[in-house]
Amino acid sequence: MRLRPATKEDIPLLKYWDKKPHVISAGGDDDWYDWDKEIPRNADWGEFFIAEEGGRAIGVLDIIDAAAEPTHYWGDIDPTYRAIDIWIGEEDDLGKGYGTRMMHLALARCFADRRVKAVVIDPLERNLDARRFYERLGFEFVERRRFETDDCIVYRITRETFESLARKP
Numbered sequence: 001m002r003l004r005p006a007t008k009e010d011i012p013l014l015k016y017w018d019k020k021p022h023v024i025s026a027g028g029d030d031d032w033y034d035w036d037k038e039i040p041r042n043a044d045w046g047e048f049f050i051a052e053e054g055g056r057a058i059g060v061l062d063i064i065d066a067a068a069e070p071t072h073y074w075g076d077i078d079p080t081y082r083a084i085d086i087w088i089g090e091e092d093d094l095g096k097g098y099g100t101r102m103m104h105l106a107l108a109r110c111f112a113d114r115r116v117k118a119v120v121i122d123p124l125e126r127n128l129d130a131r132r133f134y135e136r137l138g139f140e141f142v143e144r145r146r147f148e149t150d151d152c153i154v155y156r157i158t159r160e161t162f163e164s165l166a167r168k169p
């Protein structure tokens with residue numbers, strides 16, 4: 001598995017994935033991406049990555065510096081935090097461990113920057129599968145929070161937790 005920056009060539013695939021029921025049900029009312037505007041994202045506050053397995057695109061990751069991101073979706077947030085959004089495109093690729101490997105690569109990437117102290121994510125409250133997935137990865141509950149009209153749960157993983165889990169055999 002490898003992560004590479006998303007390019008304009010990925011836009012048709014990203015739009016196709018947007019129509020998948022598991023992607024629709026995980027997305028809130030407010031957080032849809034306008035791919036033609038979002039990619040390429042030449043910004044110092046965040047990047048879109050495509051995860052590839054054996055050269056095939058599997059899923060997507062949005063990794064942002066939440067305090068610097070211009071819409072201020074996360075509000076007043078610690079500048080040492082990063083935020084991640086993740087999804088797998090094809091339903092056949094769900095539940096096969098790809099998401100876990102994508103998150104490990106994404107977290108390693110975030111924490112490679114020594115200034116980064118924690119990573120946050122905001123699944124919909126009702127997305128119990130994703131919440132279990134994050135909890136298994138070591139994310140801890142922070143709060144229940146409403147983003148616009150979406151009831152979400154904020155989870156956080158600190159550098160200490162990530163590094164101690166990474167040391168475990």
Ligand SMILES: CC(C)(COP(=O)(O)OP(=O)(O)OC[C@H]1O[C@@H](n2cnc3c(N)ncnc32)[C@H](O)[C@@H]1OP(=O)(O)O)[C@@H](O)C(=O)NCCC(=O)NCCS
Nearest residue numbers: 026086087088094095096097098099100123129130132133
């Ligand atoms: C959440 C997601 C990225 C996890 O990736 P994955 O490759 O399916 O996960 P893995 O195979 O590494 O791990 C399996 C675990 O993922 C979770 N999971 C979440 N959604 C799942 C789904 N639709 N099918 C199977 N497992 C799912 C479960 O906790 C599962 O473990 P369990 O059911 O045995 O307890 C992926 O399922 C996905 O894209 N879901 C739809 C979009 C989404 O919910 N994104 C998160 C938004 S915050």
